[in-house]
Every structure is written in structure tokens, then in C-alpha cells.
Amino acid sequence: MIDFLTSQFGISxxxxxxxxxxxxxxxxxxxxxxxKIAAWIQDRYGPNRVGPWGIFQLVADGGKFLFKExxxxxxxxxxxxxxxxxxxxxxxxxxxxxxxxxxQWQVNDRVVDIQVANPDIGLLYVLGVASMGVYGIVIGxxxxxxKYSFYGAIRATAQMLSYEIPLGLxxxxxxxxxxxxxxxxxxxxxxxxxxxxxxxxxVFLHPIAFVILFITALAESNRxxxxxxxxxxxxxxxxxxxxxxxxxxxxxxxEYAHMITASALICVLFLGGWHFPWxxxxxxxxxxxxxxxxxxxxxxxxxxxxxxxMMWIRWTLPRFRFDQLMRIAWKALIPMTLALFVxxxxxxxxxxxxxxxxxxxxMAILVVSMMFAAFSxxxxxxxxxxxxxIRESTFGMAATSGEITT
Amino acid sequence: xxxxxxxxxxxxxxxxxGERFYLPQILDGMRTTIRHLFKxxxxxxxxxxxxxxxxxLRVANYRGVHRLNRDEKGRVACVACYMCETACPAHCIHIxxxxxxxxxxxxxxxxxxxxxxxxxYCGMCEEACPVDAIELTTEFSLVSRTREEMILDKxxxxxxxxxxxxxxxxxxxxxxxxxxxxDRPREPAKNRTNLAKEEGA
Numbered sequence: 001m002i003d004f005l006t007s008q009f010g011i012s013x014x015x016x017x018x019x020x021x022x023x024x025x026x027x028x029x030x031x032x033x034x035x036k037i038a039a040w041i042q043d044r045y046g047p048n049r050v051g052p053w054g055i056f057q058l059v060a061d062g063g064k065f066l067f068k069e070x071x072x073x074x075x076x077x078x079x080x081x082x083x084x085x086x087x088x089x090x091x092x093x094x095x096x097x098x099x100x101x102x103x104q105w106q107v108n109d110r111v112v113d114i115q116v117a118n119p120d121i122g123l124l125y126v127l128g129v130a131s132m133g134v135y136g137i138v139i140g141x142x143x144x145x146x147k148y149s150f151y152g153a154i155r156a157t158a159q160m161l162s163y164e165i166p167l168g169l170x171x172x173x174x175x176x177x178x179x180x181x182x183x184x185x186x187x188x189x190x191x192x193x194x195x196x197x198x199x200x201x202x203v204f205l206h207p208i209a210f211v212i213l214f215i216t217a218l219a220e221s222n223r224x225x226x227x228x229x230x231x232x233x234x235x236x237x238x239x240x241x242x243x244x245x246x247x248x249x250x251x252x253x254x255e256y257a258h259m260i261t262a263s264a265l266i267c268v269l270f271l272g273g274w275h276f277p278w279x280x281x282x283x284x285x286x287x288x289x290x291x292x293x294x295x296x297x298x299x300x301x302x303x304x305x306x307x308x309x310m311m312w313i314r315w316t317l318p319r320f321r322f323d324q325l326m327r328i329a330w331k332a333l334i335p336m337t338l339a340l341f342v343x344x345x346x347x348x349x350x351x352x353x354x355x356x357x358x359x360x361x362x363m364a365i366l367v368v369s370m371m372f373a374a375f376s377x378x379x380x381x382x383x384x385x386x387x388x389x390i391r392e393s394t395f396g397m398a399a400t401s402g403e404i405t406t
Numbered sequence: 407x408x409x410x411x412x413x414x415x416x417x418x419x420x421x422x423x424g425e426r427f428y429l430p431q432i433l434d435g436m437r438t439t440i441r442h443l444f445k446x447x448x449x450x451x452x453x454x455x456x457x458x459x460x461x462x463l464r465v466a467n468y469r470g471v472h473r474l475n476r477d478e479k480g481r482v483a484c485v486a487c488y489m490c491e492t493a494c495p496a497h498c499i500h501i502x503x504x505x506x507x508x509x510x511x512x513x514x515x516x517x518x519x520x521x522x523x524x525x526x527y528c529g530m531c532e533e534a535c536p537v538d539a540i541e542l543t544t545e546f547s548l549v550s551r552t553r554e555e556m557i558l559d560k561x562x563x564x565x566x567x568x569x570x571x572x573x574x575x576x577x578x579x580x581x582x583x584x585x586x587x588x589d590r591p592r593e594p595a596k597n598r599t600n601l602a603k604e605e606g607a
Contacts, residue, residue: 037443
């Protein structure tokens with residue numbers, strides 16, 4: 001039995017059970033902390049009635065979701081309507097399979113990976129599964145047979161299409177630098193320090209790629225300020241307008257699980273995954289059980305930081321308008337990531353891909369794009385410059401309507 | 407129709423280089439929100455935890471549930487003059503006046519019904535009352551199971567007076583010490599019964 005549990009297959013099974021259950025709990029408590037952080041930012045208490053500090057609020061909410069009448073409206077496509085929240089949650093959870101949680105564990109004479117699977121194409125797998133997340137939203141919006149929901153679905157599609165490009169390019173920069181798609185290998189390569197102080201994380205090589213990847217991750221997981229697919233104020237909830245009870249809860253959980261996947265991916269790609277400098281247990285050489293726990297803890301801490309960052313941003317920034325969203329993707333992020341991509345290729349050609357020149361190149365790209373931003377004549381509102389100025393057109397309309405009424 | 411001179415044109419703000427790049431502005435906003443977060447975490451949120459904590463209400467001018475005052479002898483102070491019923495914009499006061507059993511006034515309310523559901527708590531009745539008999543208190547959590555229970559009668563309104571008088575004494579009992587009004591002693595009022603008595607005698 002012990003022998004089976006310590007084989008790679010046994011570990012994978014344990015990880016599947018552990019991760020799914022832990023994630024369900026964590027996503028639920030993410031919702032709790034989202035509400036708490038929102039309250040703190042707005043000078044409020046937040047949920048504090050159910051249990052000490054309100055920690056059982058989510059149990060109460062979950063119970064409510066469970067026992068509510070599960071309404072399926074008559075005008076919907078039933079099969080897709082029921083499938084959509086399941087897809088949304090499923091793809092968000094499946095992505096965790098390739099995340100390296102705790103490095104390697106040496107049991108007796110065996111070395112097992114503390115992750116469900118360690119495929120050669122781990123990164124590609126996470127990317128592919130994560131981009132399937134939009135299916136839940138699109139199918140949900142389509143099956144609802146409702147104009148607002150459909151609008152939300154269309155927005156989600158266009159947004160995903162636009163933000164997949166900078167996301168993919170940012171990941172390509174990491175892949176070029178690291179030379180592998182294996183997430184465990186990427187983490188191991190980032191272990192170690194420069195000059196004994198700076199950890200060899202990719203964020204110090206390609207900070208701009210890191211920031212852009214974070215922005216696109218926000219957009220990919222439909223978080224504010226990129227949550228145009230739900231947009232309560234305009235679309236009455238968008239794709240989930242027709243959903244209630246447990247199906248709505250599943251969409252909700254799916255969103256938060258997606259956030260955790262995105263954070264985990266960012267941590268592995270740019271922040272060294274489970275590696276933390278100066279702690280011997282979080283170095284790749286440490287493979288005993290304590291090290292596994294320490295590494296998992298470090299990765300979870302990093303993920304928690306990113307989730308906090310996402311919540312912090314959500315309660316700070318207003319939602320982008322759709323044309324602004326598109327402009328950010330196509331006019332800012334894609335050119336910058338293309339430049340980063342070319343930079344990474346160039347550095348790789350000269351064998352400088354893990355030297356300070358990457359940082360220098362990033363800073364150069366930042367300066368150039370800031371200069372573009374400074375000297376471009378496009379107004380912030382995105383109004384094309386060849387349109388008549390607002391002043392004249394408003395007066396013209398006022399004058400005409402005045403003539404008609406009087 | 408809005409006059410052209412009344413239209414104020416607002417130009418798009420001219421953004422500086424940093425503002426055009428979005429990110430510094432975003433960081434600025436995030437600094438504000440994190441400041442609030444820490445202020446709330448280590449200070450005190452502005453929320454009042456309602457059932458446990460209660461806001462301090464301004465007794466003098468808070469407009470809650472009504473009460474009917476008693477005079478210094480414990481009788482209902484109302485003289486059934488219908489001023490409040492007339493002033494009430496929501497028509498929620500219904501008075502049945504009867505002849506006063508007391509010597510110092512002509513009328514008193516046999517019935518005084520006040521529909522707290524129709525009431526808009528404007529305080530006009532309090533303004534209108536010449537003897538300061540009707541007043542609004544700081545009670546606001548009035549609940550009932552039926553609409554009928556929300557129509558308070560005279561006894562209930564007097565009971566509200568009894569439980570709020572310690573917190574809010576009757577505002578202006580000056581006029582309503584009826585015998586002492588004016589500088590000369592008041593003659594017994596000549597109402598219909600008195601007249602009938604005189605005629606009979």
C-alpha cells in the first residue's frame with residue numbers, strides 16, 4: 001500500500017484528490033476574502049456575522065446556493081445551459097494538473113514529482129486548457145438565449161482572442177529564455193541567485209513581460225478591470241444573467257479557480273515557483289518530505305500574493321470601455337510583447353538570454369513605448385482624430401432639435 | 407429648451423506623459439486603496455454595528471414615531487383642534503373630538519388614530535400643534551404583523567409618551583399650562599353644555 005502510494009501514479013492520485021478538494025475550499029475562501037478586502041478598502045467590516053469574523057459566511061452562502069430552486073428557463077438550450085457552468089469549472093480545475101507544487105520527493109530509492117503530471121509540454125497544456133475557459137462563458141451566454149447574455153459571450157470571445165496573443169508571446173519569451181516547456185524544469189532553472197542577493201527569477205530578466213503577462217492573466221480570467229463579459233451595470237450579469245443556484249455558484253467558483261491557475265502559472269514562469277532564496281529547504285537539492293511541504297507553502301504564498309493583488313486591483317480600477325480594452329491589447333500590449341519576443345530571440349542568438357542584457361532590453365522597450373505614448377496624438381478617449389470636434393457636433397444637434405421643437 | 411449660453415462645454419483633460427502611460431496612474435489609485443485597507447484594518451471602520459451599537463440620534467429634531475403628550479396632571483394634552491389633521495399632507499391622522507371632561511379646555515380627543523404606514527414623517531403635525539401635544543420621537547423600529555396594528559390609537563400614542571418622556575421631555579409646556587395662560591385668570595369656557603346650564607338656570 002505504502003509502496004503504491006509512493007509511486008508516481010499513487011502520488012498523482014493523491015494530488016488529484018488533494019488538489020480538487022483543497023482548491024474547492026480555497027476558491028470558496030477566496031470569495032470570502034474578496035468580500036473582506038472589498039470591505040476594508042471601502043472602510044467597512046465586510047461579512048462578520050456568521051461565526052467568528054464571519055468565517056462561516058461562505059458555508060451559509062453555499063448552503064443557500066444548494067437549496068435554492070434550480071431554475072432552467074423555458075427558452076434556453078437545455079443541454080448547453082447545463083453544460084456551460086460545468087465546463088467553466090472543469091477547465092479551471094484541470095489546468096492545475098501540470099503545476100509543480102512541491103518539486104521532487106525522494107522516498108527510499110525512488111524520486112517522484114509532487115505534481116499530478118509532468119508532461120514535456122506542461123506549459124502548452126496549461127495554456128491550452130486555460131484558453132478553453134472561455135468556452136464556459138460563450139456557451140453559457142449562447143445557451144441562455146438572451147440578448148444581454150449573448151452580448152456578454154461575444155465580448156468574452158473578442159476579449160480572449162485579443163489577449164491570448166500577448167499572453168502567448170509573453171510565455172514564449174520565457175520558453176525562449178528557459179529552453180523548455182516543462183514547468184518543473186522552468187522552476188529548477190530559476191533556482192539560485194545572482195551575486196548571492198537577487199534570485200534568478202525571470203521577473204528580474206523580463207520585468208515588462210511579467211507585467212504584461214499579469215495584465216493578460218487578469219483579462220483571461222475575466223477579472224476587473226477586464227470583466228466586460230459580466231458587466232453588471234450594462235449587461236445585468238452578462239453570460240450568467242439566466243443562471244441561479246448551484247449553476248451560478250459553479251460559474252463563480254470557476255472564475256476564482258481560473259484566478260488561482262493564472263496566479264500559479266505567473267509564479268512558476270516568472271517568480272521561480274516553489275523556489276525561495278536563502279531557505280535551504282526550498283532549493284532543488286532538498287528532496288525530503290519537509291522540503292516538499294516547504295516548497296508547496298512557498299508556492300501557495302506567492303499565489304496568495306497574486307490573488308490579493310488581483311482583488312486589490314479589482315476594487316481600485318473601474319472597468320475599461322470595450323474600445324479601450326481592444327486598444328490596450330492591439331495598440332499597446334501586442335507591439336510591446338512582439339518587441340520583447342524579438343529581444344528574447346536576439347539574446348538567445350548571442351547566448352545572452354540569461355544575462356543582464358535582458359533587463360537592459362526590457363528597459364529600452366519600456367522607454368520607447370513610453371515615448372510613443374507621450375508623443376502619440378490619439379486622445380485618451382479613443383476618438384479618432386478625423387472626426388469633427390465634440391463642441392461643434394453637440395451645438396449642431398442642439399440647434400436642429402431647437403428648430404424642430406419651436 | 408436649454409439656452410446656448412447655459413451649456414457648459416468641458417474639454418477633454420490634457421494628460422501628461424505619465425498619465426498617458428496609464429500604469430503610474432493605476433499605481434496611484436492602488437496606493438489610495440491600500441491606504442484605506444490598512445486604515446480600516448488597524449483603525450476602525452465607519453460602519454455602525456446596528457443591533458449592538460446604535461447611532462446617537464438628535465433627540466431634539468429626529469422624526470420617528472409620534473407620541474401624544476400628557477400634561478402635568480397626566481391627562482392627554484391634545485385639545486382636539488384638528489390642526490394636525492389639517493396640516494398632515496398624508497392624511498394619516500384621524501381625530502374624533504368630544505367635549506372635555508375637564509374645566510380648563512373645551513374639547514379633547516375621544517379617538518386619536520394615527521396611521522404610521524401612511525405617515526411620511528414630515529413633522530408638520532408637530533409644527534401645527536398649538537399646545538405641543540403631538541411630537542415625534544427617536545423611536546424608529548416600529549414593526550407589526552398586520553397593517554391594522556400600525557394604526558396607533560390614543561392609548562398607544564400616550565404609552566409612547568410614557569416611555570420616551572425621560573429621554574425627550576415635552577418640548578414647550580408653556581402654553582399648555584391652561585389655567586395659567588395670559589396674565590388674568592381664565593374664566594370657565596363657555597361651551598355648549600355651560601350655555602345650556604346657564605339657559606336652564
